[in-house]
Amino acid sequence: MSPVADLAQGQTGTFKLGTVTGLGARLDRILDAYERRLPGIRIELISLPVKERLAQLAEGRLDAAFVRAAAPDDSPGLRFIPLWDEELVIALPARHPLAERDALSLADLAGLPLRLTGRRDNPALVDAVATACQEAGFQPVSAPAADTLHDTLAAVGSGAPTWTVVYEANAEMTRVPRVVFRRLADRALTLPTSLTVRSAQPLPRVLLAACREPDSPA
Structure with missing residues (x-):
């Protein structure tokens, strides 16, 4: 019942x-x-x-x-x-020159490795990001992603510059001093x-x- x-x-x-x-x-x-x-x-x-x-x-x-x-x-x-529809935003190092912009073009990120969860864990997210990057004219180079969002953001904020995507609702509740969140100006990346x-x-x-x-x- x-x-x-x-x-x-x-x-x-x-x-x-x-x-x-x-x-x-x-x-x-x-x-x-x-x-x-x-x-x-x-x-x-x-x-x-x-x-x-x-x-x-x-x-x-x-x-x-x-x-x-x-x-x-x-x-x-x-x-x-x-x-x-759930909007995705970009997370990148606060010290990176792109962090000075209020919004980004996806093509701006072509030179940075991408930290993204495995497709088995979130196929919709991985496919959406891969398709958007392809439409923007590049295939992102993969960098290792951690098991948790917090650890992935910690990795983005340290070492060589990388980026990832975060659900906007998560970004609104997340504070990582070495990371900034930016919307995309040229497209809406949503699920x-x-x-x-x-x-x-x-x-x-x-x-x-x-x-x-x-x-x-x-």
Whole structure:
């Protein structure tokens, strides 16, 4: 029995929600809005690579999941509900001459190695950045990425100059003195985010409403 049905009978329950990195304060706003509507339901956040996230959702081990740059044709039995576009910003060393600019062209970064997570962990992000660089006329040279965003940013801020991309929501909450964040002036580098559920299950309307509240800006 779903948590929402349990609540209708005066009970409490747990809603298992697969999540993604980089939601920042948006996730807090969504959780607050959900709790106001259904205070008897506890959301359990579960972080998994996208393939495992979708597999657990299809198996019924998750009730819903956030997914970026979804490919519905590759996931029969799942329904993808568009929510918002997530903007990416550039992180580069604060001491680099490019840091003096308010915004950058992607081609400005062609001479700097790129620190990016492995494609297995975030295929949508890696593919989006690779495509954007190709359209800007270059193929980035790879530099090692650390296991965490904080460690990757620490590496960007020290040693030979490198760069990476960060979800804007994360950048707004991150302070690394040796790193600056800059938007791209010549293109919008974004990833669409969807709420994904099993096609056969009722829509989680309360969660959708929480995601679409004005205080949870797209």
